[in-house]
Amino acid sequence: MTLTDTPVTPAATPSDAASPHTANPSAASPHTANPSAASPHTANPPVGWDDLLAAALLGTDRRTPPVAARPGQDAPMALLEAAAVSTVRRRAGLLPAAARPRPVPAPDDTRPTLPPAARLRLAMLLTDRAGTGGNGPRTAPDLAELLPQWLSAANGYGYRAPSSLLPALIDAARARTDLRPAALTLAGPRALWLARLNPDWRFALRGGPAGGAFDGAAPGAVLDEGAANRLWEEGLFAERVALLASLRRRDPAAALDLLCRTWPTERAEDRLMFLDSLREGLSSADEPFIEQALSDRSRNVRSTAAELLSALPGSALAARMATRSRACVTLREEAAGQTEVVIDPPRSCDSEMQRDGVVPKAPSGRGERAWWLGQLVEATPLATWSQQFGGRTPARILAVPVADGWEAELHAAWSRAAVRQRDAAWARALLSTPVGGDTSAAPTGLAARAALAFASLDPSPGHGAPATPTPQGPASAGPSGPAGTPATPATGPAQTPPPPPPPAPSPATVPPPNASPPTPTASAPAHTHGSAPAVRAALGGRPLASAEGPSWRDPAKLLAVLPPEERAVWVAEFIAAHGLSDAFRLLGVCAVPWAEPLGRAVVDALDIARDAGSYPWSFSGVMGLAERCLDPALADRLEILTALAEEPRDGAPGATGYWSEAFQRLVGTLRLRATIQAELADKPGEGQPG
Structure with missing residues (x-):
């Protein structure tokens, strides 16, 4: 017991109780020969705990202790002795607390349990979620970066988290906001039950996902109308969001009707979240309600309403x-x-x-x-x-x-x-991605795509109509507008040395005066295994993805609109033409695992960077994405890259050794991801405890 414990009033004791030392108060004894003499047990009357604490905090040199010292005893010892006596007195006087009602049991989670190996893997990932950092070998996989992918895969199988790992899982979601949707989905309704008992986990009450906030939100589950109304009126915010999202998927009109009932009484931040949930299944039937939200008191609500209505072409x-x-x-x-x-x-x-x-x-x-x-x-x-x-x-x-x-x-x-x-x-x-026309001649195999990684490419048009290839390269453009308006050439930098200058262009193809010529960058490897016209011809005359292009364009956002296969091809062509220096954001919008043409382009570009003599940490972002996004089946084929290569004549000292370690880590991570997938695919054991 410490000096900072809260004092408790001791239970009343009879003041006239007999004791071996005080059976006859008038009798002399070695302990009471002098009634006025101090006794270690009766010298000081009870002293308030606050007074003892104040004296201890200030020190006995500044404040005299509120107790008298025995002969030969200094003030600090007297204070500590009084504190000890007071502690024993308070402990002896504690009364049992009144019984409180037992908490309501956690709701059942009927989803299947994890397979045993996957359960152990989750425990390992949660234990090491802070990352190995500099404590582990450079070739070891980064487990912290694999946790989001593991959670996504486990949710894809419909598993639930083991009860014993729920606290660690919620802590991980608290520490990393990027994990919250997937982690809380895996944790399920028991995460909300626990969040009510721990103030540090209250974030889950407002950020719970649709899939795990309540039983009725699970795919295929249906709540009766009475239960849904009760949950909407009395439930937690996360439960209400989950209910609205679940109902929106099944019956958009019913979800809208539910929202209309309480809309005027909702808080502004809640109205914003509820309105945003109407994106799923948005239709003209929602227009009258959203039109009214244009007059909302909250500017954010008005802005979201305008955005939703502008996404309805007929509004x-x-x-x-x-x-x-x-x-x-x-x-x-x-x-x-x-x-x-x-x-x-x-x-x-x-x-x-x-x-x-x-x-x-x-x-x-x-x-x-x-x-x-x-x-x-x-x-x-x-x-x-x-x-x-x-x-x-x-x-x-x-x-x-x-x-x-x-x-x-x-x-x-x-x-x-x-x-x-x-x-x-x-x-x-x-994006200057061609569509239409005769594409029957365009090859679909990997050979033509792989050749892109070794071609010295000049930029294609940044925007406008597709350029028509000629034997001299894309020096002229076909009619792309009225009266044969030429396409505007790209203004972004090229990642490879420029090809020999083409023949003088005709007046119809002279670029505008504000167009910037392509300029090489210092980080581009000088590989000339092919020419741009040859590669374009191999691609059936298709222009390649342009470089940075005009300053107004955001390729990553535009790519997200295209189908996944088309995204992968565009980014693969971009990397083949311009290297990896500007590819990080583009790779982030591609579907995982990467399609083989994209994976091949990334690996080839990394191989080219190694041959150029640069250090691997110049491409650490792309290398980290490759560890998480490459197809794990490529691990054996990439084993050859882990060998120590010959040092380039003009390369950075020791770069090949660092590249070998980087590729070892890449291969090891891919194999670990393959193992994780196999563990999750196993059937969970019958009667496995949750």
Whole structure:
């Protein structure tokens, strides 16, 4: 017992109880020969605990202890003795606490238990979730980075977490927000039960996933109407979000009706989350409710409502935005047959525009009119522009020149609209990915794709119509707009030394004066195993993914709109053409495990970087992605890369040894991922404890 313990009033004891030492108060004894003499047991009357604590904190030199010292005893010892006596007195006086009702048992989780090997693996991953860091060998897999993938795979099988590992699993979710959805899904309804008992875990009560917040949210589970209404009115926030999401998947109209009942009484942050849940199954039936949310008190709710309505091409808001945008963006045809886009941005942001989600105040460094124009075009259905531009395709629309330097602003707004509206046709055009035409000659095997990794590639057009390959390279472009408007060349840097200059271009193919020529980068390996025209010919005349391209373009967001297979091919071509220096964000949007063409391109680029003599930590981000995203089946084929290679003449000292360790770690991680998949695929044992 320490000095900081809270004092407890001792139980009352008879003051006249007899004791061996005080049976006859008048009798003399060795212990009571002098009644006035101090006794170690009766010298000091009870002293308040607060007084003892204050004296101990200040020190006996500054404050005299509230107890008298016995002969020969110094003040500190007297204080400690009094504290000990007080502690014994308080312990002896403790009374049993009144019995409290037992807590309600945790809800049942009927999902299957983990297989034994997978259960041990989860315990290991949770124990080492802080990562090996510098404590382990450089060739050891990073277990902390494998935990998200393990959780995702386990949830894919529909397993539940063992009860004994729930505290560690919730702690992991608390420490890493990226783990929370998957970790709480695996933990299931018992995570919420535990979160009510521990203040440190209260985050789970508001952040619980739809799949594990309550039994009825499980796939295929259905709550009766009475239970659903009761849960919606009385449940925790996480349970209500889960209920709304589950009901939205099964019956969107019923979910909307449930939300309408309590909408006026919800808090602003809760209204925002509930409104955002309507993205799933969004349809014109939701428009009247979302239209009302445009007048909400919360700016965030109004903004989300406008975003949802703009994703409905037939909504009244989309029509209003289209009307405003058409007045600002028009097509002008000159007498000589030349065509250009003319921009007349809004001159004011009236109250109706603000109600429709247009933010009036521009960010620092942006002009107000340009800011308003971008928001209008972003919220306009993209189908509007095909009608506005005489039935042109997205690629041909992008090829039309824009007057007075408004091209970047207009194309940036179209890019955001393509992402918001999930329009793959516009995303392809903005990425300069060709569609249509005769693609029967394009090879589908891996040989042509693998050849890209060793080609010295010059940039393809950054946007506009696809370039037509010629024997001299892409020096000229075919008709891509009215009157044969040429495509605009790319402005991004090339990752390889430029090829010999092509023949002088004709006047129709002279690039605009503000186009930047491709420039090599220092980190690009100088491999010349093929030429750009040859590789493009091997690809059936398809232009390759351009480099960084215009400053307005965000390839990662646009790629997310495309199908997974198309994403992988585009990023593989990008890496083959421009290396890995700008590929990290692009790789992050590709489906896992990577498709074989993409995996081959990444491995080939890493091999080229090793041969160039650079250090592997220059590519640590891509190497980490490769460990988590490459197909584990490639481990045996990559074993050859773990061998020590010959040091390049101009390479960094010791680089080959570091590359060998990096590839050993890559191969080891791939094999561990294969083992994890096999462990999760095993059938759990009958009667296995949870």
